[in-house]
């Protein structure tokens with residue numbers, strides 16, 4: 012048995028480790044440093060500062076574009092955007108991670124740039140406003156900086172879209188609510204990044220609330236904020252740093268396969284609006300209509316995951332965290348076997364976590380392939396979790412995983 016002293020030492024190490032993770036490693040800049048960087052880039056002061064967070068999804072994966080529920084929360088990681096007017100009748104874009112400034116005249120704001128330029132994320136949002144009839148009257152200089160770990164599946168692109176949608180909501184005086192900002196971000200992703208994503212990431216980045224998860228019905232966009240401040244339990248994010256990122260091709264394939272399943276089901280249920288509408292029992296009755304075997308297992312996942320999400324939120328509200336954890340594990344298994352979006356890296360992190368006492372649940376989060384897992388871990392088990400899962404992962408994959416204690420934070424807002 013570990014002595015009190017040892018546990019205290021571990022607690023301190025854990026605190027240090029998460030401080031390192033949450034601050035230094037991801038290099039949290041102060042707004043004043045960002046303002047200095049803006050001045051250096053453009054030779055004048057920033058006039059406005061906005062922030063939008065990344066997200067982690069607790070359960071409800073690949074359900075959003077099927078009209079189901081999701082249960083994400085906004086993180087303290089995110090993207091800042093600083094802006095000031097210019098008198099050039101252009102929009103100028105600069106990321107602190109890139110050397111150049113990209114300048115676009117007003118007549119080039121509705122066409123994506125070639126070669127997957129990062130500018131397409133903010134540009135796609137500005138384009139949505141122009142499409143809706145808002146006319147740019149003045150040019151703006153923009154500087155963005157984000158600390159969402161890149162490629163981690165924690166929605167760095169949604170954060171960039173939503174922060175832009177929010178800034179331009181003010182610039183154009185559009186008066187949109189946060190749900191509309193999320194929709195603008197999603198359309199930018201569809202039209203300028205060519206990923207046919209659902210609404211979850213942008214919605215979480217827009218509507219997040221400190222210490223709450225968002226129980227969102229992706230069909231109606233009705234949502235409820237559910238407290239997730241859990242006594243003695245932390246939400247831990249584990250980053251695979253896997254080279255296999257979810258590419259838009261694999262994601263769009265999944266979206267298309269669900270469509271095939273839906274169309275085949277409509278041969279026996281013509282009014283079926285989306286896969287999420289079916290209970291598991293109803294699905295089992297009619298699933299014979301799906302002749303495409305890949306589409307069948309994709310639909311199996313979606314229908315099961317929709318039910319698991321509803322059940323998980325009900326369990327959480329009742330205080331039955333163990334049941335929530337069991338559903339997280341079932342979610343991962345279905346994403347591994349039916350949706351086939353996990354792979355060695357995510358499976359190793361999740362499966363190693365399941366073996367540790369004090370881990371309530373663990374699953375992949377986000378689109379899949381690479382990226383992160385999300386786990387609910389009892390405080391006293393966190394040091395062992397990080398050590399054992401980290402060691403086993405390194406041994407199996409040759410990669411060092413990273414662990415972050417999630418800080419559940421507010422959605423998009425104007426900082427100043």
Ligand code: GLA
Pocket residue numbers: 071072073074075076208209210211212377378379
């Ligand atoms: C990505 C997409 C989301 C959602 C998840 C899977 O993060 O952007 O819309 O589909 O994958 O749940």
